Amino acid sequence: MAKLSDSDNLHQHISKQFDNELLDIRSRVLFLGGLVEEQIESAVKALIEGDVELANRVIKDDDKVNLMEVSIDEECTQILALRQPNARDLRLVVIVIKTIIDLERIGDEAKRIARYAIDLTNHPANYTQLIELEQLAEHVRSLLHDALNAFSRMDVDAALKVVQDDKLIDMEYESIMRKQIAHIMEDPQSTPVSLDIMWSSRSLERIGDRACNICEYVIYYAKGKIIRHISIEQVERDLQIE
Amino acid sequence: MAKLSDSDNLHQHISKQFDNELLDIRSRVLFLGGLVEEQIESAVKALIEGDVELANRVIKDDDKVNLMEVSIDEECTQILALRQPNARDLRLVVIVIKTIIDLERIGDEAKRIARYAIDLTNHPANYTQLIELEQLAEHVRSLLHDALNAFSRMDVDAALKVVQDDKLIDMEYESIMRKQIAHIMEDPQSTPVSLDIMWSSRSLERIGDRACNICEYVIYYAKGKIIRHISIEQVERDLQIE
Numbered sequence: 001m002a003k004l005s006d007s008d009n010l011h012q013h014i015s016k017q018f019d020n021e022l023l024d025i026r027s028r029v030l031f032l033g034g035l036v037e038e039q040i041e042s043a044v045k046a047l048i049e050g051d052v053e054l055a056n057r058v059i060k061d062d063d064k065v066n067l068m069e070v071s072i073d074e075e076c077t078q079i080l081a082l083r084q085p086n087a088r089d090l091r092l093v094v095i096v097i098k099t100i101i102d103l104e105r106i107g108d109e110a111k112r113i114a115r116y117a118i119d120l121t122n123h124p125a126n127y128t129q130l131i132e133l134e135q136l137a138e139h140v141r142s143l144l145h146d147a148l149n150a151f152s153r154m155d156v157d158a159a160l161k162v163v164q165d166d167k168l169i170d171m172e173y174e175s176i177m178r179k180q181i182a183h184i185m186e187d188p189q190s191t192p193v194s195l196d197i198m199w200s201s202r203s204l205e206r207i208g209d210r211a212c213n214i215c216e217y218v219i220y221y222a223k224g225k226i227i228r229h230i231s232i233e234q235v236e237r238d239l240q241i242e
Numbered sequence: 243m244a245k246l247s248d249s250d251n252l253h254q255h256i257s258k259q260f261d262n263e264l265l266d267i268r269s270r271v272l273f274l275g276g277l278v279e280e281q282i283e284s285a286v287k288a289l290i291e292g293d294v295e296l297a298n299r300v301i302k303d304d305d306k307v308n309l310m311e312v313s314i315d316e317e318c319t320q321i322l323a324l325r326q327p328n329a330r331d332l333r334l335v336v337i338v339i340k341t342i343i344d345l346e347r348i349g350d351e352a353k354r355i356a357r358y359a360i361d362l363t364n365h366p367a368n369y370t371q372l373i374e375l376e377q378l379a380e381h382v383r384s385l386l387h388d389a390l391n392a393f394s395r396m397d398v399d400a401a402l403k404v405v406q407d408d409k410l411i412d413m414e415y416e417s418i419m420r421k422q423i424a425h426i427m428e429d430p431q432s433t434p435v436s437l438d439i440m441w442s443s444r445s446l447e448r449i450g451d452r453a454c455n456i457c458e459y460v461i462y463y464a465k466g467k468i469i470r471h472i473s474i475e476q477v478e479r480d481l482q483i484e
Contacts, residue, residue: 077336084326094319097339181433188430191423 018083025075025096026152029103032068033148036103037141039065039110040207044137047117047200048130058114065107069100091224095217099151102210106144109203109210116196116203125193132179133197133204136172140204140211143169147211147218156222159215160236166208173205260325267317267338268394271345274310275390278345279383281307281352282449286379289359289442290372300356307349311342333466337459341393344452348386351445351452358438358445367435374421375439375446378414382446382453385411389453389460398464401457402478408450415447 039058046055076097079085085093143165150158180194180201219225225238281300288297318339321327327335385407392400422436422443461467 077332080322080336081328081332084328086323086326090319090323094322094339097336098343101340101343181437184426184433185430188427191426195423 018079018085018089021075021079021083022089022092025072025079025093028068028072028075029096029099030148030152032065032072032100032103033144033151035061035065035068036106036110037144037148039107040113040137040141040144043110043113043117044134044141044200046114047120048134050117050121050124052118052121055114055117059111062107062111065104069104069107072100073097088221091221095221098217099214102213106207106210109207112203113200116200120193120196123193123196125197129180129183129193129197132176133200136169136176136201136204139169139172140208143208144211147214150215150218154218154222156219159218162215163212166212169205169208173201173208176201260321260327260331263317263321263325264327264331264334267314267321267335270310270314270317271338271341272390272394274307274314274342274345275386275393277303277307277310278348278352279386279390281349282355282379282383282386285352285355285359286376286383286442288356289362290376292359292363292366294360294363297356297359301353304349304353307346311346311349314342315339330463333463337463340459341456344455348449348452351449354445355442358442362435362438365435365438367439371422371425371435371439374418375442378411378418378443378446381411381414382450385450386453389456392457392460396460396464398461401460404457405454408454411447411450415443415450418443 039061042054042061043058045051046058076093079093080090083089143162146158146165147162149155150162177198180198184191184194281303284296284303285300287293288300318335321335322332325331385404388400388407389404391397392404419440422440426433426436
């Protein structure tokens with residue numbers, strides 16, 4: 001009897017440890033997400049204010065993002081090997097592996113923006129160009145923040161909202177691109193400036209796409225359904241039927 | 243005794259089935275890789291020849307890439323849940339999950355190039371612009387092919403060579419970008435053409451990056467080391483020391 005109780009205790013103990021490990025990777029994803037949000041904020045600030053020192057810090061700090069991604073990735077593989085999770089726990093580990101890849105690549109985009117910021121100090125942009133870019137950046141950061149909140153609560157509705165909101169980001173991005181092309185054609189000397197603005201906008205637009213990827217993983221975790229490549233309307237219909 | 247033998251047989255049988263499953267996901271990755279290679283080839287052909295019909299086919303066929311990616315992804319999660327692999331087998335499943343994400347995103351880049359191909363029919367590019375892009379595309383396709391070969395044989399040396407060769411692709415890409423910027427500044431009316439060439443070049447350059455990602459997974463599989471974020475020279479030194 002005592003033996004069984006020991007075994008029960010051991011089982012509970014292992015199960016508790018395992019729960020803690022799962023909680024740990026979730027909170028580390030959010031920490032990485034926070035780091036990446038800061039990188040975007042600093043990169044855009046460096047670009048708007050022509051702050052080379054800040055841009056260089058973003059480029060340097062990308063190493064922190066990379067190291068953290070590798071470390072969480074290794075923790076996930078350890079969990080798969082040692083705990084052999086299934087069902088929801090397995091899905092959690094799999095989506096963490098995918099989410100951190102997207103976060104690390106968002107970090108790469110922030111680094112790219114920091115490089116455009118340095119390049120832009122050679123040929124400053126005008127006020128209107130910067131304001132539009134700043135607005136886009138603000139919306140993209142807010143989208144990523146919402147995506148991370150959806151991840152933290154594994155909230156399907158919040159995740160769906162992010163995927164929908166990304167359409168507005170795409171429209172905003174297209175508008176900036178059109179204006180910059182017109183700008184180049186009117187004033188060819190502004191080409192290098194306009195291209196820096198265009199590349200930075202595209203990096204921001206890609207960050208929006210990656211925020212959506214994270215939300216798709218959240219929906220997969222909660223519903224066990226891969227929703228990539230399905231229209232948002234179809235997903236909402238599918239989820240309502242359940 | 244008979245029972246033990248039955249159990250042995252059963253074990254061998256399951257183990258054989260499991261081996262087949264692992265072989266199956268590997269060969270499906272290569273099939274997906276082949277599909278994606280074709281998509282790039284067709285997209286670039288459509289762009290060079292101004293073939294809208296072919297471009298539309300690439301856009302439509304992206305669904306096939308997406309469906310296959312989802313299907314392999316589901317197979318991997320099944321294997322993790324039912325077989326609970328460890329060590330090398332686990333690493334294989336994890337790198338397959340990552341590789342197919344990169345292949346699917348390469349498919350997205352091919353779709354983007356097909357869209358630029360359609361746009362380019364409104365304002366045709368000149369011969370030199372197209373030749374340079376075609377050469378870059380040829381080198382990128384060859385790089386991806388080498389990456390898939392490295393994956394198929396899990397060949398670390400071949401994988402390292404791809405990562406090195408990608409530096410040449412980056413230089414070629416930078417050269418195209420510089421020329422297009424000069425072109426725009428000389429002849430602002432050519433802006434839309436030059437931008438299509440620049441966006442297409444960037445899509446190709448990103449495909450090169452993703453081919454490198456696949457090679458990094460191959461090295462991780464073979465050596466159990468994550469080499470992302472380490473310089474290629476460091477990786478070679480590390481691998482020689484072993």
